[in-house]
Amino acid sequence: MTLIPEAFDMAVTFDHPEFDHHEQVLFCTDKKSGLKAIIAVHNTNLGPAIGGCRMWLYETSGEALTDALRLSRGMTYKNALAGLPHGGGKSVIIADSHKDKTPELIEAFAHHVRCLADRYITAEDVGITSDDADRMARIAPNVGGTSEQGLGDPSPYTALGVYHGIKAAAQHKFGDANLKGLRISVQGLGNVGFRLATHLYEEGAILTVSDVYQPNLDKAIATFDADTCAPDQAHLVDCDIFAPCALGGGLNSKTIPEIKATVVAGAANNQLLKAEDDEALRHAGILYAPDYVINAGGVIAVAMTGNDEKAEAEATEKTVAIGETLLEIFDAAKAQNQPTGKIADQIAEQRFDK
Numbered sequence: 001m002t003l004i005p006e007a008f009d010m011a012v013t014f015d016h017p018e019f020d021h022h023e024q025v026l027f028c029t030d031k032k033s034g035l036k037a038i039i040a041v042h043n044t045n046l047g048p049a050i051g052g053c054r055m056w057l058y059e060t061s062g063e064a065l066t067d068a069l070r071l072s073r074g075m076t077y078k079n080a081l082a083g084l085p086h087g088g089g090k091s092v093i094i095a096d097s098h099k100d101k102t103p104e105l106i107e108a109f110a111h112h113v114r115c116l117a118d119r120y121i122t123a124e125d126v127g128i129t130s131d132d133a134d135r136m137a138r139i140a141p142n143v144g145g146t147s148e149q150g151l152g153d154p155s156p157y158t159a160l161g162v163y164h165g166i167k168a169a170a171q172h173k174f175g176d177a178n179l180k181g182l183r184i185s186v187q188g189l190g191n192v193g194f195r196l197a198t199h200l201y202e203e204g205a206i207l208t209v210s211d212v213y214q215p216n217l218d219k220a221i222a223t224f225d226a227d228t229c230a231p232d233q234a235h236l237v238d239c240d241i242f243a244p245c246a247l248g249g250g251l252n253s254k255t256i257p258e259i260k261a262t263v264v265a266g267a268a269n270n271q272l273l274k275a276e277d278d279e280a281l282r283h284a285g286i287l288y289a290p291d292y293v294i295n296a297g298g299v300i301a302v303a304m305t306g307n308d309e310k311a312e313a314e315a316t317e318k319t320v321a322i323g324e325t326l327l328e329i330f331d332a333a334k335a336q337n338q339p340t341g342k343i344a345d346q347i348a349e350q351r352f353d354k
């Protein structure tokens, strides 16, 4: 007798290729609001898991599970390397954030989050705004990045961390952390990319900017007196540093041989299309700042419970320290002749005791 219908599209969690001994995977529903969500708690060795909630209209439940498993694991590594007393988790709501989001749906999700009060802290991510986080926080105490109890929008901290990460990369590669006169290609000028470009411009870097969204591009050209290129040409720019701040997967077997910069350091999550692209970058003589290390400023801010000057100062200090962490990774990678992503993974695994 078989209990599983033939059309079942989702690998059983324990057999899923992305399953990595996740401590808990919760499937959450609410019939009234139409909520369908997955919360994945990957590892809590260092403390309660922290990681945002993504609202995305996945084509299948299997895709949503894949994302939840992969993203929550990534948060364990990110939080460990950021020196946070937190493990990794992530949640996904299967819905279109433009069409399906209702207060009832957000609240129904928050009730599920509350059940994990000691084990998982959620926050905003793609499709979830700080207003949504505030709404959740009225129901669940375990919501970060809210305006009342936290530092609000994490993007300024992410941008600050990427800026200091870029300076660390310049120090390692060019022997000088000063970015004045260096040409930097910034791909994606949204919440993080625009703020990053501001830091770079203020230090005297020469910018080439790109975005698929014309208003953001126009604003950047005017503000930074920047050159521009087509978004899919950003990696081809003859520059010192390429900073991907849009979507993931941009570093792959096609783009890596075409990259002119000798440093890749930007905010985008999941920049490497495949794990082996880490080594391909090293082989091409390109110094790569592992994405989850350089873009940890946002989660550092979300992990703060206060919203006063002390919390701001602490989050800023930890975010600036991302530069130091990257220097350690770059030095170890050079000494061991290994790709930077692999070294980052090893350090994280030691910290959370994999």
Ligand SMILES: NC(=O)c1ccc[n+]([C@@H]2O[C@H](COP(=O)([O-])OP(=O)(O)OC[C@H]3O[C@@H](n4cnc5c(N)ncnc54)[C@H](O)[C@@H]3O)[C@@H](O)[C@H]2O)c1
Pocket: 154, 155, 156, 158, 187, 188, 189, 190, 191, 192, 193, 210, 211, 212, 213, 216, 231, 232, 245, 246, 247, 248, 267, 268, 269, 295, 296, 298, 299
């Ligand atoms: N916001 C944070 O605090 C944070 C934290 C960690 C990581 N990240 C990552 O950083 C990246 C940027 O985040 P954000 O919050 O600025 O997002 P955002 O949506 O505000 O900005 C993304 C920008 O990229 C542009 N874009 C989309 N596709 C593009 C393409 N193919 N080429 C060029 N531009 C393109 C968009 O038009 C938009 O202006 C994402 O990968 C995100 O996952 C963000």
